[in-house]
Amino acid sequence: MSPTITEVDVYDIRFPTSEQLDGSDAMNPDPDYSAAYVVLSTDSPTGLAGYGLCFTIGRGNDVVAAAIKTLRPYVVGRTVDSVTGDLGAFYRLLTHDSQLRWLGPEKGVMHMAAGAVVNAAWDLAARQAGRPVWELLAGMTPEQLVDLVDFRYLSDALTRDEALEILRRAEPGRAERAELLRRRGYPAYTTEPGWLGYEDEKLTRLAKEAVTAGFTQIKLKVGADLDDDLRRMRLAREAVGPDIRIAVDANQRWDVAEAVEWMRALAPFDPYWIEEPTSPDDVLAHAAVRAGQPIRVATGEHVANRVVFKQLLQAGAVDFVQIDAARVAGVNENVAILLLAAKFGVPVCPHAGGVGLCELVQHLSMFDFVAVSGTWDDRVIEYVPHLHEHFTDPVVMRDGRYQAPDAPGFSARMLPATLTDYRYPDGPVWVARQELTR
Amino acid sequence: MSPTITEVDVYDIRFPTSEQLDGSDAMNPDPDYSAAYVVLSTDSPTGLAGYGLCFTIGRGNDVVAAAIKTLRPYVVGRTVDSVTGDLGAFYRLLTHDSQLRWLGPEKGVMHMAAGAVVNAAWDLAARQAGRPVWELLAGMTPEQLVDLVDFRYLSDALTRDEALEILRRAEPGRAERAELLRRRGYPAYTTEPGWLGYEDEKLTRLAKEAVTAGFTQIKLKVGADLDDDLRRMRLAREAVGPDIRIAVDANQRWDVAEAVEWMRALAPFDPYWIEEPTSPDDVLAHAAVRAGQPIRVATGEHVANRVVFKQLLQAGAVDFVQIDAARVAGVNENVAILLLAAKFGVPVCPHAGGVGLCELVQHLSMFDFVAVSGTWDDRVIEYVPHLHEHFTDPVVMRDGRYQAPDAPGFSARMLPATLTDYRYPDGPVWVARQELTR
Numbered sequence: 001m002s003p004t005i006t007e008v009d010v011y012d013i014r015f016p017t018s019e020q021l022d023g024s025d026a027m028n029p030d031p032d033y034s035a036a037y038v039v040l041s042t043d044s045p046t047g048l049a050g051y052g053l054c055f056t057i058g059r060g061n062d063v064v065a066a067a068i069k070t071l072r073p074y075v076v077g078r079t080v081d082s083v084t085g086d087l088g089a090f091y092r093l094l095t096h097d098s099q100l101r102w103l104g105p106e107k108g109v110m111h112m113a114a115g116a117v118v119n120a121a122w123d124l125a126a127r128q129a130g131r132p133v134w135e136l137l138a139g140m141t142p143e144q145l146v147d148l149v150d151f152r153y154l155s156d157a158l159t160r161d162e163a164l165e166i167l168r169r170a171e172p173g174r175a176e177r178a179e180l181l182r183r184r185g186y187p188a189y190t191t192e193p194g195w196l197g198y199e200d201e202k203l204t205r206l207a208k209e210a211v212t213a214g215f216t217q218i219k220l221k222v223g224a225d226l227d228d229d230l231r232r233m234r235l236a237r238e239a240v241g242p243d244i245r246i247a248v249d250a251n252q253r254w255d256v257a258e259a260v261e262w263m264r265a266l267a268p269f270d271p272y273w274i275e276e277p278t279s280p281d282d283v284l285a286h287a288a289v290r291a292g293q294p295i296r297v298a299t300g301e302h303v304a305n306r307v308v309f310k311q312l313l314q315a316g317a318v319d320f321v322q323i324d325a326a327r328v329a330g331v332n333e334n335v336a337i338l339l340l341a342a343k344f345g346v347p348v349c350p351h352a353g354g355v356g357l358c359e360l361v362q363h364l365s366m367f368d369f370v371a372v373s374g375t376w377d378d379r380v381i382e383y384v385p386h387l388h389e390h391f392t393d394p395v396v397m398r399d400g401r402y403q404a405p406d407a408p409g410f411s412a413r414m415l416p417a418t419l420t421d422y423r424y425p426d427g428p429v430w431v432a433r434q435e436l437t438r
Numbered sequence: 439m440s441p442t443i444t445e446v447d448v449y450d451i452r453f454p455t456s457e458q459l460d461g462s463d464a465m466n467p468d469p470d471y472s473a474a475y476v477v478l479s480t481d482s483p484t485g486l487a488g489y490g491l492c493f494t495i496g497r498g499n500d501v502v503a504a505a506i507k508t509l510r511p512y513v514v515g516r517t518v519d520s521v522t523g524d525l526g527a528f529y530r531l532l533t534h535d536s537q538l539r540w541l542g543p544e545k546g547v548m549h550m551a552a553g554a555v556v557n558a559a560w561d562l563a564a565r566q567a568g569r570p571v572w573e574l575l576a577g578m579t580p581e582q583l584v585d586l587v588d589f590r591y592l593s594d595a596l597t598r599d600e601a602l603e604i605l606r607r608a609e610p611g612r613a614e615r616a617e618l619l620r621r622r623g624y625p626a627y628t629t630e631p632g633w634l635g636y637e638d639e640k641l642t643r644l645a646k647e648a649v650t651a652g653f654t655q656i657k658l659k660v661g662a663d664l665d666d667d668l669r670r671m672r673l674a675r676e677a678v679g680p681d682i683r684i685a686v687d688a689n690q691r692w693d694v695a696e697a698v699e700w701m702r703a704l705a706p707f708d709p710y711w712i713e714e715p716t717s718p719d720d721v722l723a724h725a726a727v728r729a730g731q732p733i734r735v736a737t738g739e740h741v742a743n744r745v746v747f748k749q750l751l752q753a754g755a756v757d758f759v760q761i762d763a764a765r766v767a768g769v770n771e772n773v774a775i776l777l778l779a780a781k782f783g784v785p786v787c788p789h790a791g792g793v794g795l796c797e798l799v800q801h802l803s804m805f806d807f808v809a810v811s812g813t814w815d816d817r818v819i820e821y822v823p824h825l826h827e828h829f830t831d832p833v834v835m836r837d838g839r840y841q842a843p844d845a846p847g848f849s850a851r852m853l854p855a856t857l858t859d860y861r862y863p864d865g866p867v868w869v870a871r872q873e874l875t876r
Contacts, residue, residue, distance in 0.1 A: 028536045059508055059537035060548060066504040067547065070497055098466050099497035105690070105718070105740060108546015109505065110498060153717040156694040156726065252543070256594040279591040280543065281745045283721060284752055288594065302543060304742075307719045314722055 002081035003044035008072045010065045011037040014424040021197030026223035027251040031057035035355040036064035038120045050124025051413040054116040055326050055354040067113035084125035088148045091118050091332035107304035111329055118330030123410035132405040134366035142167035149336045153307045157314055163339045170374040177370045185401030186365055188383040189217030196221040207239040214400030217245035223253035233269040245272035252276045256285045260292035273298040286317035298322055301351035306336045313344040324351045325360035334364050338372045353384030358395045359411035362402045390418040440519035441482035446510045448503045449475040452862040459635030464661035465689040469495035473793040474502035476558045488562025489851040492554040493764050493792040505551035522563035526586040529556050529770035545742035556768025561848035570843040572804035580605035587774045591745045595752055601777045608812040615808045623839030624803055626821040627655030634659040645677040652838030655683035661691035671707040683710035690714045694723045698730035711736040724755035736760055739789035744774045751782040762789045763798035772802050776810045791822030796833045797849035800840045828856040
């Protein structure tokens, strides 16, 4: 008999990362990396549970927690099998509550909350199956995979039949690619050297260390001051040499004309892509930036949902699609986005970092490699070496590559001590900080 | 000396409208019209305060309330003058908190919450000035008005100088138009007859009553079943005759091909516009629907922010811009959208209804008439005759037109008894309902 889901526990977990300016960029000068963390508890005697999270950068983490709590009636009291047996239906249930949908629709706080719960359900399903999520996905038939997707608003760009065809085309070779993945790991790049708040010396040192560690791509934050960016880009290029890719990231800082002008100025240093040049809602502006200067355009970490990704692809606005594991409504919506990208032949290079985003998103890229696009050419997952110590199954990097997880689940379970120590505002870490500033 | 803002009080107010199927449509079968209601209290001996709200349709109203509370540190302890003296800076402060911005950016729950507080600050400013908001706005200089706008992400379609030029062009005649407005009122249409859950007899009766009341346009909800829509459209057309406009509203129900096909089928009954044919995020789909069938396209009540409105206009995707007073970040962002619409020569026909949306948005259309577009040709404000009895200064309709408010403020102050009776979940109306269903 299937166990029953008995509770949706939500934790407001925050890390005081603003102290070190880790994560600082042109739009986010002092983030406190945070997670609205979800546990789907069950009455299974084995302690079976599902773990998921939504990443935020501090204030407002409690608002996401409140949004997650509104989804409780859709979860508590259901058998595990009724959820994990049809994760497509579960995802649609959470995103199509007609009253809650008004708060988006399918965007912002309410959608991120749905994503955290959907991802926790995937973690639960994978633990139940005794497999990592990437393997669970890569073991599903094309028919099972398209059943995960909500094709509403997609049919002018991708039909169910076209999605099936993409997945069937990638069926031969699944086992070989999975084996290759286990042996070699998935390519990555690191943002470690390039936070905007770091001194030049730290930038140069970390850029060199990244190359030594085996990374072939690094990323620099730009967009606050052009002279600073020119100097930092020169230092980074000198540090890594001509063969290492240097992506740059403006974190939505510019309008179209400014983006074009700025990137023309940085072009001599051969940036690999310009990420988030402008508003993540602005499909037409991304297309104009792409057309107006020579550097490839990437975006996605703040793109609200599959409908906006669809348009970015339809409009030829991006060279790279940067999915985020916890901004859209979880695995299901990301399967749709992977299929859209495959349809348009655009590589997916996920956003990661934050809290647990590396842990989560590696599964999606690995699934893409094995069963959707079937390739890792021109594809890299972002890597940031922060906060992994808080997870029971942290990512494993070797030679600048993500090693394929083999533990059951979605890799986003936090350590019990973390849930105690970093709970906001009453965990000991935050109580101590309040005493310091008193 | 200026009084100080002493508290941001937030009320979770819900009305059990689902009992009567008022407000039912193809996507929202049983809404309970609700408001996250904000009061900015001050220490003024006159009892000066500012009132604002965010409209939702039930579940999740508490999430918006939680989001509003996160803005408290930006408001409490400030002098009234420091807020009302520079409402442009106040709006940017609320929408640009770098940590809270992560929850959007500028969309969904967090953005709606900012809108409620911004609107409450406008109410406060107007009460302080002893004038209705429309008059306060229409009395500002072009320079003061453009200072209200955040031009970030707009400059590829509208610069500050272009906005100034639009406003200066409308300066002559402001006084005459204000006088005309006070005498005649602003044109409206009514959605009263057309809720999807109403029986045919009720539809016919209400359609006839609307014409008798002086309305020259009504609206029908469509999109659930084509045969039903054909029958209801025929009944409505027979009831009102050929000269009354009948707009139809699909509430985001369709993909592109379905929208085109459905509207071609309804076209013989001469619908005036098709509203929300598909996802509010889908600029390109709206453009395709507009190109693919003969009926004019309207959208906006769920459009997340000025950036998406900008693209709808750039892409030639809409014939009517439907601003909403409480979905974007309040008066300031709506001033930007009015200016964008004026730049592209597209009429603004606001969404209203819900809770207090008629009360709020009338001020914005009246300001548009007096000081921005300078015309009411092809322009109508939606009217729905529900829940006005809960406000201290409800809208006044005469001959199918909104009469210009003359009470100081933004017309969205609720009666004290409403705040007690309809508070969720512990007000007497909701306690009684829980007892009924026990």
